[in-house]
Amino acid sequence: MRQHKWTRGLNRRKRALYISSPIGLGHAQRDLAIAKELKKLEPDLEIDWLAQDPVTRVLEAEGETIHPASEWLASESAHIASEATGHDLHCFQALRRMDEILVANFMIFQEVMEEGLYDVSLGDEAWDIDHFWHENPELKRGDHVWMTDFVGFLPMPSGGSHEEYLTADYNAEMIEHIARYPRIRDLALFVGSPDDIVPEVFGPGLPKIRDWTEEHFQFTGYITGFEPPTDDELASWRSQLGYREDEKVCVVTVGGSGVGRDLLEKVIAAYPLAKRSMPELRMVVVAGPRIDPAGLPAHDGLEYHGYVHGLYRHLAACDLAIVQGGLTTTMELAATRTPFLYFPLRNHFEQNYHVRHRLDRYRAGRYMDYEVTDPEAIGAEIISRAGAPVDYLEVETDGATNAAAMIADII
């Protein structure tokens, strides 16, 4: 017997579909924090996730509900990894070349929304939804919340005038979309503050990014997705992790993708140089699952790990972190007030402009240009910064609460 069920409108619980970008793990963490706050405000709200690896791993660990259509999604993170070579990721072009993945995934999302079961879609840098609903406004279903931590594609110098033209053209299309169909984004959230916005224009003849963003977004403040540890917690983490008080621990991490071997090699080459002036130096290298440490040099006081559980505790408790320029990790370090050096990936406009601008505002971290920095320079930075005091601005702790309140308002 075929059986079907239809639920009367007033008998239905409120439901949200959360789409969390899988490019970088940071979205998952902040989206979980927002979802938790949202459930406090709307206890009856059911949240399903349309998500892909590696976001699903985080969600599954938290017992969240993953929509079965998720298994059809084409992998955005694998695409981005495939676009990286050495310490280089041209992320604007990588996003452009992701066009077929975005269409494929939008079609899946649209089918899910057309079942009519969701009151709202929450898209954290879900580029496909935002773009294609503006292109096909008749397809919009339910309310839509758009979230991002940067606004505006910016050209890298290596792309010359053609890239200036392309980024301006993409920005212009986005501005036209919003002007023509303000009804597509029921709520647009900027994860951060107006001061985090770069002092640039969208392109020749286009508005200033900050002016336009202030007009079209609400600001949540930064969302780390965790409570920064107290001094007591830090001390206890440090002893649990076996980091002694009389040693200077430098944690080097390059994320989970294969991108980063070049940076690791350069930093490791700096180790013996720094160790000479700082005998108490200990370097902990987290190579990630895709980099085999077997081919990397061995030194006394230098250790390699493929994976460490609770990496954030290592980053919080160490004396110096050396990382790439991704927003999540660097802002985590800003929040835990850890001294750090960060090396944005070459040609990555978001890391080189948007993230760097934000970190400068927080006075957090030391920007390093991978291209021109040699092991001697890294060694000198290690010596001067490991364990040194920092004067970072406090990172907000109420971002997720703010975002949830704004979302709850429209649900």
Added chain:
Amino acid sequence: MRASYPDHVGTVEREGVRLGYEVFGEGDRTLLLLPTWTIIHSRFWKLQVPYLARHFRVVTYDAPGNGQSDRSVDPEIYSLDAQASYAIDIMDATSTAEATLVSLSMGSMWSLSVAAEYPDRVLGQVFIGPSLPITPPTAVRAESAEAFWLEHDDPQGWDKYNAHYWQTNYEDFAEFFFTMCFPEPHSTKQREDCVGWALETMPEVLVAKASVDAVNHETVLDWCSRVTSPVLVIHGDDDRLSPLSRARQLAEATGGSLVIVEGGGHIPLARDPIVVNRMIKDFASRIAVRQDELA
């Protein structure tokens, strides 16, 4: 990275020419996505394949001259009869008894001729931006076509559609041609993709293709009169390559229906993929329902 990779790839050979094909998904409802002018290859379906393959079995292939197929400069292999045979060869090689054919631009001629000559193999046809001599070309294109084999000094506009210009300034021609294909604002990626695919073949191939006798108006009308299965025509009203009148006439002559993309250019499947994907899927789903009813 591609959004989806084929479940099966293969080649067929006809008179020494090798053609590459790809099969996505499974089942007994097949969409055959035909090649178009060999200046681009089957990757032009990249925004359709992942979606359609979740609902149907999808077969794509490259005509001679580009993609995974041989770059022959023998005009014979580009003849209309040969092109129709390739479609049937690919269907045979992929065990596709019958299929819904989807074509772009010049592919419309191959689709129509297959539907006319092998009606039992074709369940329906979707034509996107059909370019075929069912009504005259635009005046500017007709004029440049007359001088196709003549050498111009510093040709501009459609005069670049010229055998000599192709062989001396191929990339510039491709830039011009795909700018004409995508008059919609903000089409940089679509143009770039097409120019990139154009550079995967060479002008000698296009010249060989252009040497083949053109199909005439009467033949096209004859094919149309023999079409027995459903037809959907999708056409931009800002198509600078093939006038909208052709789509109207094709829909009328085949008893099909026409969807006009207002503001759309010649390749809406790339510039407005979402709406085109949904139209193809709806059309093919209705055919599947009809098949079930007949079964």
